[in-house]
Amino acid sequence: MTTEGALARLIRSSADRTAAAEREVCDLCAAPVADEHAHLYDTGQQEVRCVCGPCSVLFADAAAGDGQYRLVPRRRVRLPKVDTAVLGVPVGLVFFVPRADGTVTAEGPSPAGAMRWEVDAAAWQQLAETCPQLATVEPEVEALLVNTVHGLDEHWIVPVDDCYRMIAVVRREWRGMSGGGRIWPALEQFFEDLTERP
Template identity: 85%
Template sequence: MTTDGALARLIRSSADRTAAVDAETCDLCAAPVADEHAHLYDTGPEQVRCVCGPCSVLFAEAGAGDGHYRPVPRRRVRLPRVDTALLGVPVGLVFFVPRADGTVTAQGPSPAGAMRWEVAAAAWQRLTGVCPQLATVEPDVEALLVNTVHGLDHHWIVPIDDCYRMVAVVRREWRGLSGGGRVWPSVEQFFEDLTERP
């Protein structure tokens, strides 16, 4: 075997191992998952878990697994402008998550991850009176996602995994104290790429 052949084999082997490490797997059974895959919301640590098709089916019924894992829906609905000032959160890039216990949290991205505030449940109820579609938001697994930064006007009902993807975009692109020149174009692109889904 030539040195070139051995080196090529070593490079290929290293690339294969890197691809295997980078490949996403099911958080429940470790099976490989496709790029487009289902998610479950883990109510204990309040985290989204990647799951394969068979594992997602196990938790499709309400109450399966004693409600510990809840399927994250795929629905996305673009809303007309929603006056989120009623909720008392002075942030232009934020998502609001109604919880199963009746509370509502607001979370905004930062370079360190999502910042979190409690929103008055009465204020959320007033807002759902103004925008009845918000009453359909499924607790814990859907959110009202808002971007009014730089004069934009995006208001969406989205699955919670979309919100975490948006937080990841901010963390990945943020530079320095003010965010730098990459973060806001990346956030705008994130919102441009959202599409409505039933």
């Protein structure tokens, strides 16, 4: 009887630890975070980090933390068709991130993660002249997200964490050499779920 009780407690304790380990926590203070939570962009590591509400307040000013951590904004703006041909990127699912040093990178998802290459900064400026909203994209933490595959024509200014979520969708759903039958419906759903917010 005692052994069974101890075994049950051990199993419950192990399950509780597993559930706790699966919950997301703040990368700064380790407090649990809600499903919808803020993110910081670590400029040194070029990574997005989860952050709780109280810690996010510390980085509301872009100069906080000597600029190593930048609070990722929440705004999403759907744009009219943007002719990105001037950027010379031959793929239809890509996001463009202006950098603090004036460069611009293009990143596209693949089954192995993100592919990244540099875009001509002058071409980006030329595109921003035709679409003035692009001049408002915050370096490092916002992106122009483009999807023109399978007949779609989506152009958005989004937080970079949305772009990384898209990459995760591709990695999770890709099958075989061509992506399989699950990838395209999953991407369509990802774009359908994007909603504009200030």
